[in-house]
Amino acid sequence: MDVKSAFLNGFINELVYVDQPPGFEDPRKPNHVYRLHKALYGLKQAPRAWYERLRDFLIMQGFKIGKVDMTLFTKDVNGDLFICQIYVDDIIFGCTNEKLSHEFGDMMSREFEMSMIGELNFFFGFQIKQVKGGIFIRQEKYCRDPLKKFKMGDCKPISTPMSTNEHLDADVDGKPVDQSTYRSMIGSLLYLTASRPDIMFSVCLCARFQAAPKESHLTAVKRILRPMVPEGAKFELLGYSDSDFAGYRVDRKSTSGGCHLLGRSLVSWSSKKQNCVALSTAEAEYITAGACCAQILYMKQSLLDFGVVCGSVPLLCDNESAAKIAKNPVQHSRTKHIDIRHHFLRDHEGKGDITITGVRSEEQLADIFTKPLVEETFCRLLSELNVLDWSNFI
Template sequence: MDVKSAFLNGYINELVYVDQPLGFEDPRKPNHVNRLNKAVYGLKQAPRAWYERLRDFLIMQGFKIGKVDMTLFTKDINGDLFICQIYVDDIIFGCTNEKLSHEFGDMMSREFEMSMIGELNFFLGFQIKQVKGGIFIHQEKYCRDLLKKFKMGDCKPISTLMSTNEHLDADVDGKPIDQSNYCSMIGSLLYLTASRPNIMFSVCLCARFQAAPKESHLTAVKSILRYLKHTPSIGLWYPEGANLELLGYSDSDFDGYRVDCKSTSEVSWSSKKQNCVALSTAEAEYIEAYVVCGSVPLLCDNKSAVKIAKNLVQHSRTKHIDIRHHFLRDHEAKGDITITGVRSEEQLADIFTKPLGEETFCSLQSELNVLDWSNFILFGIACGSVTKEPLNEKED
């Protein structure tokens, strides 16, 4: 739903005065100013006032505010879960009971003036397809607009992001390029990773050179764009009735970053450098496992790292490892977490830590439910459950 003139609903708690608007001056009191009782557009307090008004209203209706995300509201209604997400004047809501969603829409319409209430299909650049069997989220329109923005609409598509032996470095002697344009490309690509975590490693690797980008770095970014040209409709598939099971995959690319010899780690669908230099693959994997040890159970593809975590004896070869990383060992001993080995070809975190061959890359991204919407369209047409819709270039 979309709230009409949302900021005009907020109440002002501070004393705020404004000049009389031109053409509406009081002839009897031309030098007076007006005191605001409610927020107006252009007032810096307006967004906060609107949020507080909406927050207080939802809390009065029995909603609970999120502890991490203050714009997320939830409510348990006789065993049915209702979720409401706020983004300024746009509100996304849903429930396991469709009737309750309609009731919520009616309740909000009575309190605020609404300009639109309907099924979610486009939000902040995300295209949402709700079909029989699940929900698919992708950014095909955003992806195509991105290619046009950076004049890559007619580029030659490629099927891989990076070569398996490709290693970017500072390229001190390389030719400098426009920094602002490079940073703009990186920022645009980072937003795309929300629905395409498979490009996270390549984007984050290129992001490390924003301070002094060179032609070689721009070539790597253009390779990412050429890959997007090849796969514009890839997104995340959330199947209906899927069993939710929390698993943590821990992986690190030892000495993967040639500039300072720090390893690349995967943390919660992100790709970042470790804070210290590891002296071995086992140490790099062990440090990474420590970072993600909040996940239960934890799967690691390095046997040595698993043994270090399970061995309570301080071995001479591990004495140089920072004591804080043995936090992992303590929780393993207490039974708070379980760390076990996993075969390298089944290590999902590999896609966030190193360049991969096309076959391995495609296999791992499918395990993450990163799929191509065009395949769903073909399958849906064959089954009669999905109709192929033309991409609306003017969709806002």
């Protein structure tokens, strides 16, 4: 649903005065001003006032506010879970009982002036399809815009976003390219990574050269431009953690990669260059696992708002040394140089929030976020991450 003139519904507590509108001045008091009781568009207080009005109304109706996401509201009605997500004046809601959804729409329409848009099909550039096999998201419409903008609509497609033989560096002697065009291409691709985990590593790598892009970097970006979730899985949280030791040739820092699955659904992924230079593969993997642990803790807390309680979450790491460092509280010569903030991982492993578990390198799903892969491995990991071809289910 979409709330009409949402900010005009908010009440403000501050003393705010405005001039009389041109053409509507009071002839008896032409020099007077009006004191506002409700918000107006353009006021800094308007978004907050609207949120507080909506929040108070929903709480009065028995909704609970999310502890992590303050724009999430949930309500349990005789075992049926109702979920309401707010984004300014747009409201997405759903329930396991269709009747409650209709009642919510009627209740909101009585309180606010709004339009009912119907089933969610398109939101923030995402196309959403709800079918019997699950809910699929894609950005096909958004994909066409960059291809058209950068005149690449007729280019021949390719199977992987980056060649395994390609090792990008600063390329000091390379031919410079237009910086604004390069940055525009990177910006378009970064938004695509919200639904395309397969290009996450490649886009993040190319984004590091925006200050002085060369022709070799532009060629890599153009290659990226050329190229959801089934039922039946156990509903549990699982994390994968991996790193590419000293893989970035410019400053020899490692690349962290991680992904998190809820059941068989890939719900979170990341690819990021580490802030410090790791002195060993164990340290690089240990730092990456710490970042994945932080994301797991955030997701566990978020799931509580949906009534889902997670116990000790498995975090799969393919480096045995890193797993042992996380479980062993003793400082020795191989670990004393590791920054103390990275031992955050060890603390939560000891508390039982996560469980560091070994996994074979060929079964490490996070590998796709740390380095270029050959086509066979790339496609296999995409399949195991359940990144599926939308057309096969529609």
